[in-house]
Amino acid sequence: MDELFPLASPQAAVALIEVNSSEERFVLILRRAFHPADPWSGHLAFPGGRKDAKDSDLLATCLREVKEECGLALSPSDLVEKLPIAIAGRSHGKPLTVQPWKFQLREFPSLILEEKEIQSAFWVPYANFTRKESHVDFQVMPGLIRPAFLVENIPLWGFTYGVLCEHLGLKTGP
Numbered sequence: 001m002d003e004l005f006p007l008a009s010p011q012a013a014v015a016l017i018e019v020n021s022s023e024e025r026f027v028l029i030l031r032r033a034f035h036p037a038d039p040w041s042g043h044l045a046f047p048g049g050r051k052d053a054k055d056s057d058l059l060a061t062c063l064r065e066v067k068e069e070c071g072l073a074l075s076p077s078d079l080v081e082k083l084p085i086a087i088a089g090r091s092h093g094k095p096l097t098v099q100p101w102k103f104q105l106r107e108f109p110s111l112i113l114e115e116k117e118i119q120s121a122f123w124v125p126y127a128n129f130t131r132k133e134s135h136v137d138f139q140v141m142p143g144l145i146r147p148a149f150l151v152e153n154i155p156l157w158g159f160t161y162g163v164l165c166e167h168l169g170l171k172t173g174p
Contacts, residue, residue: 010051010058010099012048012049012051012088012096012097013061013065013099014045014046014047014062014065014098014099014101015028015066015103016102017047017066017074017103018103019106020105020106021107024126024127025126026108026126027129028047028070028122029046029122029123029151029156029160030046030047030070030118030120031043031121031122031154033116042119042154044122048061048066048098048100052064059101062074062099062101069118070118070121071113074103078105079101079102079103081102082100083101084166085097085098086098086162086163100163122152130168130170134150135148136150138150138157140155146161149161
């Protein structure tokens, strides 16, 4: 981990949710709702969020956040693995240590998006993400160019991009 943002105890958790169909694997990506005070407003992300005092642990945080954001009641039996801890928010100067969890489902679940938090949801085929030509350098904000993957012309970048690249064994960036 870089010296500017040392690794601390995780304060948030996210879910990398896969569906394995007979022909392809998909991952759930959410588009955050637009809020003027939110630096990640409108960005693509995994479902998840910050730990609340009522959460017994980060897995409980993850399960609660997934249920709140997309109406999906994951079961601990859907859990496949605890992924490596990562840092989010570096480009905004607000680093947050996050614990990603990987879940696998056999079929596409019905989602009920919390409109105040989530604008839309996408099931992205891994095959699209693993194509080198699908990755671009994208100006995510004035003066900040980062590697990204476009989901319906919306850049998936930063923390979520890095976790997916690491999970799939891909070099980050084009």
